[in-house]
Amino acid sequence: MAVTQSAESRYTKPVLVAINKPLDEEDGLEALRSHALFRSLKAHDLDYLIQQSRRLRLGHHQLLYRQDMPAHHFFFVISGRLRLYRLDSSGIDRTLDSIAPGDCFAEVMIYADPPRYACYAEALKSSEVLMIPVKAYQDLLDRHPEYAQAALRHYAMRAVTRFHDLEIMTVQNARDRLIRYLIDLLPNGALEGGEVELPLPKCLVASRLAMQPETFSRILADLKSNGLVRVNRSKLFISDPQRLIEISQ
Amino acid sequence: MAVTQSAESRYTKPVLVAINKPLDEEDGLEALRSHALFRSLKAHDLDYLIQQSRRLRLGHHQLLYRQDMPAHHFFFVISGRLRLYRLDSSGIDRTLDSIAPGDCFAEVMIYADPPRYACYAEALKSSEVLMIPVKAYQDLLDRHPEYAQAALRHYAMRAVTRFHDLEIMTVQNARDRLIRYLIDLLPNGALEGGEVELPLPKCLVASRLAMQPETFSRILADLKSNGLVRVNRSKLFISDPQRLIEISQ
């Protein structure tokens, strides 16, 4: 079984102890300025938002928030990598997303009522995130309605991405789900091959695709033996995505 | 197999022949005025949008748009019911969503680049939809940035809903996915039981939940024989949702 420990286990260190760095430090925030949610903000408004925010360092496997916790903040990943997951009552852990540097997450909670996190978030390796108060961002939007336009585009694209994720999951067999997942990792729409890096350890990719790690391993071994992918740790080389697409379906 | 015909078959009538009703007709548009995307609009702005739109009548199984078609419009359901689905190259049809009167769909395409429909849309019964030009809506937002606030809320909630749909699909067994789906159909958070109506024919609920119709039928028969649901056509009576939740997981 993938990762079946409860949120209290070592896998997710129990307490969020944020290490604040001085607020005025800029390193790592360049990407923030070019993010869809923020790039239209005037410099002093973005500075205000950053001042209202806290910089957090998270250790490997450290828990950032729990599902159902009141959501007073949303987050921007400065460095490292996080994953979003849910725990059900039997302790099964289902991975829903992985978040890379330059991405925001939990930003949709700004408009939820009541605002509660829909899942757990934990660092997959040591990471740094900016913790942005929902209220500060909302105030900014209230004062500057014109900022909502750029945010709108971001939210619409988020909904499109989630729809696409859902679409993959309606594929009924594990092999084809995995193939679809790999194709989506390729840049430029799978027109040409290339090397992709799995954004999660294999056992968590398996969880994300609703299959057991053993099944994931066997499918990948099979694709490998058919010359469809070459595997090097978490890096996969796909020479002919079209052939991969053909054998699925 | 659920519905495996191609889009050209009788199941999805090939040509969209819209029957326009006079633009000034108001009946059925009350719900539009209270929709999150439109309720903050001043009356004359909404009237303008309606004037720019066309009212379409769709027959049973009639196709509204195809995946990958350029998306110049989005839609509001006045009456009837539609479903969103995708077709893959082997002709397998995977249902992704059903849309009820009072709902919008394809509205996220406003911000896609290039704007193309991500799936097929067809009427599940004879239906009436309002076909809203993306450009008209965008112009309205450009002229009135304050309207973006309400739209933002709608888009954020859409993303939350899609995330939740994705979450169900990461449940690894068919029975528990079905139970989760039923629980979500219940109003007031499954605190009390009640009757729910399947928003899709059973074979399409099965498709939506990535299982075969036979599997759906067998699971439902089993739940029925255990006294967990009573089934009457597309209406299900769930007396004790907590017990249903307990047996899942």
Added chain:
DNA sequence: GCGAATAATTGAGTTAAGTCAACTACTCAA
């Protein structure tokens, strides 16, 4: 209201994927 078409159910047999277990290969921290 009739009849054809589609949807739903049920049974029997098959297969994909899960489970359990053993083992190997990493990773990370002391």
Added chain:
DNA sequence: TTGAGTAGTTGACTTAACTCAATTATTCGC
């Protein structure tokens, strides 16, 4: 550098879900 703890792989076996087929219900257009 080492060793403990995870992650990943592989084999053997089991089971949930799929497939195919037959039958019964239901729906919808005429």
